[in-house]
Amino acid sequence: MYPGSSIKDLAKSVGINGISIRHHLAALEAEALVTSSEERHGVGRPRLIYALTDQGVEKFPTNYLQLTRRILDSLKVKLPPNQIKDLFKEIGSDIAKSYQDEFIKRPLDERIQLLKTIMTREGFIVESKKNKNSYTLISYSCPYYQIGLEHPDICTLDHAMISESLAIPVTITTCIFNDSDRCTYHIPQQVGEN
Numbered sequence: 001m002y003p004g005s006s007i008k009d010l011a012k013s014v015g016i017n018g019i020s021i022r023h024h025l026a027a028l029e030a031e032a033l034v035t036s037s038e039e040r041h042g043v044g045r046p047r048l049i050y051a052l053t054d055q056g057v058e059k060f061p062t063n064y065l066q067l068t069r070r071i072l073d074s075l076k077v078k079l080p081p082n083q084i085k086d087l088f089k090e091i092g093s094d095i096a097k098s099y100q101d102e103f104i105k106r107p108l109d110e111r112i113q114l115l116k117t118i119m120t121r122e123g124f125i126v127e128s129k130k131n132k133n134s135y136t137l138i139s140y141s142c143p144y145y146q147i148g149l150e151h152p153d154i155c156t157l158d159h160a161m162i163s164e165s166l167a168i169p170v171t172i173t174t175c176i177f178n179d180s181d182r183c184t185y186h187i188p189q190q191v192g193e194n
Contacts, residue, residue: 004051072151085156092160115165135187142176152177
């Protein structure tokens with residue numbers, strides 16, 4: 001949790017009355033941008049201390065993109081290309097592992113539906129199609145697009161996440177970073193799967 005402030009502190013800071021502050025905080029709390037907790041401060045009722053939630057912090061302007069580019073540029077100077085790809089693959093595997101309990105013992109079509117839900121949460125716009133002996137997973141967006149323009153190896157992350165989540169080797173057939181308007185993944189249907 002981030003450092004918090006009381007209504008009195010906030011009113012003093014921005015120069016408006018406590019009633020207005022309380023009204024704004026109630027609205028922010030309803031949107032899960034702020035959270036409150038009680039704090040004892042001597043005799044009397046505890047006071048409420050308000051702090052930003054992670055979602056609230058994300059609303060502030062950030063410079064993650066520039067920082068990420070600098071980190072990747074630095075890594076590319078220090079590591080050979082295959083190690084950069086391995087690093088992206090490891091990150092994709094870690095993402096898949098964080099969801100692996102949800103995928104266990106599900107048929108392939110359910111795993112694909114779950115993967116779509118997870119990818120949507122991760123910032124992708126995806127759909128899937130069932131073919132005669134396979135599935136096609138299509139991503140119309142990439143949450144790492146700005147990074148991928150300079151570092152297209154980042155696709156290794158998605159490929160690893162998809163393959164490991166589904167427990168099937170998946171093939172990339174089109175990629176946004178290779179003159180396509182989408183990333184397309186071919187998912188073979190396993191023997192015994194309908």
